[in-house]
Amino acid sequence: MAWDGPIVTDSGGFQVFSMGHGTVADEIKGRAPSGSERAGRILAIEEQGVRYRSYRDGSERFMGPETSMEIQANLGSDLALVFDECTPFHVSREYTQRSTERTHRWLDRCLAWHAEHGPPGQLVYGIVQGGVHEDLRIESAQAVAARGTPGIAIGGSLGEEKAQMHEVVGWTTAVLPPERPRHLLGIGEIDDLVAGVAAGIDTFDCAMPTRLGRHGMALVPDPERRWRVDLTGARFKDSDEPLMEGCPCPACAVGWTRGYLRYMTKARELTAMRAITLHNLAFVERVVRRLREAIGAGTLAQESAALLGGAAP
Ligand SMILES: [Zn+2]
Known part of the structure; x- marks a missing residue:
């Protein structure tokens, strides 16, 4: 890119899971999913990582925490994000809980890989998940904060409508360490930026x-x-x-x-x-x-x- 400013890379988690769940992006943006969008391309979500079909040529691909960190290391980004499962709104509370716990294990694997192979100076942000459930969000925020990453991102489904999104973000920021930067993933409508800043968000991408x-x-x-x-x-x-x-x-x-x-x-x-x-x-x-x-x-x-x-x- 020949860009000499700071570079942020997402882990690919959101991108992979949007193909599978089909509706993550729409849900996060507050749109109703269509039938064809539900057609998934995820082959398996396992402890090791995710197997999926390429949206370009249908070939089978794999991405796990280590793969994601390695790609982000090769890209040489200044700020990398850990690999997470971005749970959509329509899944059950039970699924969200299991997925969030796995995301925390993936967080540890990302940090372990980065400690050994990460490029010097590259910062890694942990990602809070937990869907629209207050206790799961708080648990996840505490779990991610405990890992000591230099910044913390908030991801996943933030609800069906804006009021719920502001509530979910509020639960999360209330328990995050105030001295570390908070990033709100994928949100950027003007009123959401205003509400996010008021809730203590420092950076956004959209x-x-x-x-x-x-x-x-x-x-x-x-x-x-x-x-x-x-x-x-x-x-x-x-x-x-x-x-x-x-x-x-x-x-x-x-x-x-x-x-x-x-x-x-x-x-x-x-x-x-x-x-x-x-x-x-x-x-x-x-x-x-x-x-x-x-x-x-x-x-x-x-x-x-x-x-x-x-x-x-
Ligand atoms: Zn203009």
Whole structure:
């Protein structure tokens, strides 16, 4: 990539298990699964690891804690995540419990491999699982905290709706050591960032800004419409409106109108996808920066309320 900034790699656990459960990503994002999405590609989830079929060529593959850590070591990431099973919402409490316990054993194997073979300077985050069950979340948070990893990530199904997600995150952060960074995996909607920061989350990752950008959706300060505008809409056909007034991102700075972005999006012009993606990333970065500065200034509650009320970041 020739990227000389910090690199974070996920363990592949979420990616493997999304293929199998089919619905993990949808559930975490709060969408209902379709029948075809339930068709799994996982062959077996065993103590050793997971056997699955490649989504590209159908060949059988294996990934376990050691495989994942080795791949992340070869990638040379600065921050690696341990291999975990990302349990979906629809599984039973009993399954979630057994899976979470296995994830803790996988955590130990990841750390053992890393202690011996990990690249110097690479940090490893443990991952809290436990589904939507308060006691399992708390147990998992305590178990992961006890391993002493330099940071802790929160993963897995956080519930069916946002209120439940905020509750699950709250249970978890309440028992995590305050001095260690907390990362919330796969969450990045604007209101979720605001709620996450209030709950004590330090970092996030999410495909939302780039995925939206590829589909002609731009982030704008419009909480009524989940902070997004669909630039493919016919009403923008001849629009001279800027994408977002005052936005310093490369797409807005060059002065492209919503009408022109719509034209390029409809023409499947890759420049439009890139421009809207850059805008969306810049938007999210400013939201998080404002929240970070508000923490320093002691004005997080006011800043959060302003952002949720539609203030431009
Ligand atoms: Zn912009």
